[in-house]
Amino acid sequence: MKGITSRVQDYLRVIYELSISGKRVRLVQLSKILGIKMPTAVQMLRSLDNQGLVIYEKHEMIKLTPEGEKVAKEVHNKHNLLLKFLTRYLGVSPKIAEKDACGMEHHLSEETYRRLLKFIEFMEGCPSGLPKWLEGFHYYLTWEKRPTKRVGKDVAILPLKNLNEVEPGEVGKVVVVKVNPDERLKLAEQGILIGSTVKVIEKKEKYIVLNVNGKIVQLDRRKVDSVYVI
Amino acid sequence: MKGITSRVQDYLRVIYELSISGKRVRLVQLSKILGIKMPTAVQMLRSLDNQGLVIYEKHEMIKLTPEGEKVAKEVHNKHNLLLKFLTRYLGVSPKIAEKDACGMEHHLSEETYRRLLKFIEFMEGCPSGLPKWLEGFHYYLTWEKRPTKRVGKDVAILPLKNLNEVEPGEVGKVVVVKVNPDERLKLAEQGILIGSTVKVIEKKEKYIVLNVNGKIVQLDRRKVDSVYVI
DNA sequence: ATATTTTATTAGGTTAACCTAATCGACAAT
């Protein structure tokens, strides 16, 4: 009955990701991203249309039906969750993590998905900004031995990101603010303090626009340079 | 060139697992375990033989070639690692974890495998027997909120196993010994103390035979009842 | 020794997902 194979999920996810990034979805792009030839894509698209997952008429743009979008979103979520876990917690490089997530997303049960989600939720909800063991673990990954005492504050082994490197649309959690107390206070007044979650809205050459707990904040990019997120 | 598809890996892993458990490997079992019909298995086996991964002659028992065994072992290791992570850390139920691991094992890159291995190594090498966050996390999974203080000692939310439930051949790490100090001391003299790794060798009705750091120990099963491992 | 059951094999399909080669349609540039 259900023909929602792994591959079908891939197609739907890619269509979804292209469409939410505002681009109109054409066959060429799809086939480029999925690494297949166009005739294959045509066939698949027709089959997806028959299954009621996409709307596809000859020479027209590709759209997801509500049902197709539902499936696509699920896969997309699983993909992102795995990606986050692999890069931020295991410290896998983005490229490899992407490939792994791509393969594993189809085999992540609801149960495991929920638990992995909780795992990340739990770690991100950590009152000290970043769970302690994570530092220790990344020390261990680098030096092949357990940290003897407390890991130093600026041992840069964690896969932290400078807030300036976060792309518009993405979300980060502030874990390090490397700046003098005065500046730190100013940032804190804007809501940028350890543990807070920020979403990047727009990046210009001189300033960056953020959403900090619902409040829109505009900051100098040089100042933002000392803010690290995960 | 390489025809080592996911499915081929599945076949090799199952053959490997059957053969290390001492059973002679026949087609019927293979097809039962893999959920396929026998003619399919025959075809596949012939193809595996051609690729030099197994030795298979008509009506004969199935054996892995050294190369086939190498592949099988790799997959087997990935499978077990995922299984461990899912059950012991995320607390996924064994059945679901098994299915998930089965699907994901083929898509786990070397890099990610190594890091996940390190993760578990790091957590198991924890001097206090069990990382603290894990208790907190499992509390969070159960109650949907962070533990306020220290999680109580016998909040049985962790996926612990009674040592009596560990099957021969399996390994466990002692994390809880629920018994009076006297008995605890006696067990400690045998090497059974928090943090030590034990392998179950044999289980009889009255006693259990363990390998504790290379030493063979025989213990009353009633006493073992108070030992929990992960 | 023969009958029965279990295990394995052949023969002849199907399906999903891919491919190449060739053609078609729409639009832009000359």
Place this chain on the structure above:
DNA sequence: ATTGTCGATTAGGTTAACCTAATAAAATAT
């Protein structure tokens, strides 16, 4: 208006992995 290019399509394959139905071989029971 013609030509070229890009994108889409058709036609006609291939391959891996599965299947059913029928048959054969091996093992076991009578």
